[in-house]
Amino acid sequence: MRFKLTLLLLVANIVTFGFIWRNAGGNAETEISAQAFFSADISEIAVSGANGAAAYALERRGRDWFMTQPFAWRADAFAVSRLLNELRFLDSSIGFSVEEAADAGSSLASYGLEETSAKVSVTDSAGTHELRLGKTTPDGRCVYVLSPDGKVIVPAPRSLFNAVAQTPDDLRSREVFSMRPYEIRAVTVRTAFSGGREQRTGLVRVRGNEESPDAAQWRFETPVAAAADSRLVEKRLGELASLGYVRIVSGDAGDSDAYGLKTPGMRFTLDAADRSRTLLVGNADPSDASGETRFAKLENNPAVFTVPAAPVEAWRDAAREMRDPYFLRFDPAELIGITIHDGNDALVIHRMNVARGKAGEAAEDASVPAVAAAPDVGAVAEPRPEIFSEKSAAAANPVYNSWQMPVAPGSSVTAATKVEPEVIAELIEKLRNLRAVRAPGADDPALSAARRRLCDAFVADVATPEDISQMKFNTPLRIVELEFASPDGKTRSQTLTIAPAAEEGTPIHAKTGTSIYSITPEILDDLDAHAAHFRDRLVFTLPEGGKIVGLKLSELDGHLEKTLLREACPEGVADWAEELEKNAEPFPQALAKLIRATSTVVAVSYLPEPFSRSFEDDAYLGMGVPEPWRYRVDVDVLLADGEKNTPGKTETVTYFLTRRLGGTTQLAGSPAQDCIFRIRQDFIDAMHALTFNRSGIIPEISDPDGISADNIRPAE
Template sequence: MRTKVTLVLVFLNVALFYVIFFVQEKWKPATDTSVILGPEVANIQSLTVTDNTTGATTALERRGEKWFQTQPLAWPANELAVRTIISELQFLRPISQFPVADLEKSGLSLATYGLEKPPLTLSFTPATSPGAPAPAPVLVRIGNSTDVSNYLYILSPDGTRIHVVPRTLAESLSRTLQSMRSDELFTIRVFEARSLNLEPAAGSRVRFRRENDKWFIEGLSISLTRANKQLTELALADLRALRVHSFVNPTAPEAEAARAALATPALRITIEGNNRRETLLLGPVAPAASVPSESASQPATLNPQLPDSPPEPATLRYALMETDETGGTTPARATLFTVSIRDKFLNGTLLNAQRELREKQILDLDPSTLSSITIASPQSTQELVLQRLDTSNAWQIVLRNPGREVQTQPADRSIVETLIASLVRLSVDDTPENPGFIDVASEAQKEEFGFNRPARTLTFTGPPAQPPVRLLIASSQDRRTYARLASQEYIYRISDEILRELPVDPLHYRERLLRELPASTTLTALKLTDLSNDTVVLDTSLPLPADTTLNREAIESLATQLRTLRAKNFTATEFTKTVTTAGEERGWKYRLDASLTSTPTSAPVTSTLFIADRSGGGIQLVGSPEFNAVFEAEQPLIEALFPLTYGPRDPGPPPAPAPTATPAP
């Protein structure tokens, strides 16, 4: 039984095989899937499109990886348009076809299909290996449209067959001459640019050079200075946004005069990239002198124009382009065109680039790598050092007093970081009326501006591999403030505010948080003594009993302030037994003793604060032997102390006036 089943299955498989490979082939419609053009279309070197109706011819040539138009004008080609044509040729397949030899039998000819004198012809030359003879051009004639308008007739290169193909080929070839040309001027992208050279006819050459991620200016009276990276790259982006406005007919009367003027251009702009460079020569104003900004390049600005704002004025100028891709064309052979450029960009940015694009931020510091800041002043005998302790951004104050040991105190991190932020933002106060850059300052100028005795000398220390940076800040005879880096020979005018932000007093930078008790530490008792008469104002254990008659709110608030003890400002570098209040040297008014225990079984530790009389509504001095400090109390501590120290003497608010009886009507 199994043998019979096996034989039946084998027979069915053989039958199925026969149907698939013999019978099914006869069911397929006969279609021609062959391409019209041969393998030579895969590597085209040159391409010519002729419109026989108008006589216009566009010739294109590949140089390296780029395409250039050589006729009617020499100019870089529109890469997308050229690649679209090549793609159409590579994948050109007939919908149907018939031999030319059969036309005569039907009483037809090439003229019937528009192929005897075709309206459009295309010829291309394939690339060859070096030294090989140049191959003959491949000619494709494109005739009339078929009765179905989506197709047209073309003649095969050997002239033996007529093909019916989609009319997308003709649409690609019928592009206007303008669309075959690229309208770009600069093709070097911002990230690729290595330098920007500006050579005005009236003025000196200025060169911007990139080093790693920074830009520098060469060509000033000084040897080298920093350029503003963001503004420089925005200027490069604006240059890349420039487009050809129109090409000038070389036989036009104005063309010769424009070329002569461009022999000494108003501005020569050169961008250098990776092994290539491009140069734009800007010449005189073209006849259509003023054009709306819509036809000019759009500014690559961080703050684009609002929709309702008036357009920026722009001017049309004659120009020439020199690029390495065109073999280093010279102005005598280059194509003349016009370009619309915004007046503000040309006159404000490019022609004043050494000022407009110069870095106005004085210090080039990375706050995260700073290890110390030294502040010195001729009015102070001590040198103040702010030193980073570790990578957690903890800072300390290092005091170096002549004849005394070096002292250290914790620094307030927020104050130090605010200071660093102000110094990083320190910039030149530069206006057209009052220039902020003084280049190549003489020794006499340095003395005139106060640098013989600078108000502040700051030294910034970073990674060991980098040398320290010294910044000098001085006040001139005209009471203006100037800054100068010790390694440079030029001076900056800056805002006067910086000196107020740079006190040399170490108390200004000291850590305001004196104590923050951990949760395991308990405040067990408070005792407040009036030292003027040695009387106890308050003596209580904590927490307060439920039936206490004491001011619970004031005592609990005071206990909270003692757990996290902060200073508003420090007034002395160390604790003293007397304090100046209301202009008089006096002893402390109160002593506040707080008992602290870290565990239930440990012996209590007493923490003592001395409190002075209030000097005003918001000032009350506090002294701490434990922290060796005298400081102004913060307002919450002042308010917690008031009911306990002044409360018994406070008469309270005046009584409300008795209500006046209203007479009966």
């Protein structure tokens, strides 16, 4: 019973409360809104000063407000919103009647509300209404307002007076275009030159690329179809879209051409999805001593104003300044072949395991010969260790680690050879980043027009036979043929031709398609037509399960060879280098370094010539002094399935080395790999420890089998 009674009382209270709220609060709110002077859909506002002098007029068009008096201009959204809020919430509930004022001995003049007072005309869905604004109250917090029907005097907040008293300059939008950069889909700039010539530059926004699908991408449609520098276009477009006027000069340009707007020097058109704006830019403002402002007006708007010169002048040569300087844009994953021509030398490089026309698949391509594995222990073991992992991820990236130099017609390669991932990655990235560059001093007015053209970044969009001949493309420095295969099976090719400087002091030039560009010469070092430049830097690594069980270091003197050390791994030791490192003495530490250095031998770079026992280097010291082989290192490698003394299971890898030619330079030769190369610092340091000041590090060599430790014999 108690529960039912409680529930009944709760329901009764809710019903009673709802009835009270509906008949009290609800009606009170309706009564307040009913006493408002204007509805919410105000469409026009006109303000006149004392004695009827017009101040300004505003008109709503769609969602935007525009000033129609004293001249046509887009209104500032914040300033109009401030005025609307004050007018919408003005009502008669806080006022008193004119009759009550008369009974108290006051007239309209007492409150400053006579006929000559300032007026606000407001048009809404119900018609046009007029307010009069009078004096402020004695405490200065309110201003007297006469209602549209002339019956009620309202002490309105002082904020109403402040909102109405805004000047036309306060109510004008400072922005000329009133468009956001992300809205703009196309930009057209017409620039007038002397002699009546006009250049039209058109840009359009296109969809983003695969690398940046959400980023804005811009392209030139005129005067040439080419990619634009999208970041620079966005930056300049942001400056242009936010362009504000400096001062309003006149409400009407009239027939006078003093402003230079009848034949404007520049004409900008910004197109959005639902509207378009055109700005005419004329002469410099003579009243601005700095010369940094220009007369301007909007098309179909008579008002003349001035704008800062810099944001508009930045577009004067947009076709050159905003063009994308990177003219070799491609996806590295689609690149499947590179052929480099250097005079009579040629080098062909292909991606392995990629069928032509199926760059996105890992299908085996029978047309591409596989790299033959060498039968001895000197062959490179796969998978290749990530030697350059600290430097880049090229070794682990299938886009870069699957290239080879096949035997191809015209190529200098005589045997299929794997390409170094780091080198091919660097070449591909440098090709993608190849950019047109204007030569220093290209804008020097003292230069002839022909020479200035040779120094420009974009030399020619449609090269003529005269251009080809004059710029020496008939005798190029390099010709690079790029082959691409897209995932849909389509193939295409692109040729890059690099020519020497046409004249002394001018840049070298590159040509793709019909276009010619000025470039810097650094790319030539990477476009090496010698196979040694691209050869895989991994010379040797221990095969799986193999280990080093013996080392012999010999000093060479012409045709004589002197044994400096001969060491063998003790029986039962799994890791010889690790065991030696436990001994703090100099010799075991130095020997351990050499064992680790010869476990994986990596070339810093290769020399172009093959291995020769009679090799002599005279290039690194720069004095023409020949440097022959000075040392020989023989490394005994025990294969995984063999025993140390079992014939055929232990193989020897041999290296010939020059003396140390510098802090980071020493050459080595591998007969098994038929190459000469610069060794890494770990190999250099290991050799230095065992060959420099040997008497203090290397112990006396025992006399094996009755042969003297100082045995000197003819070198092999």
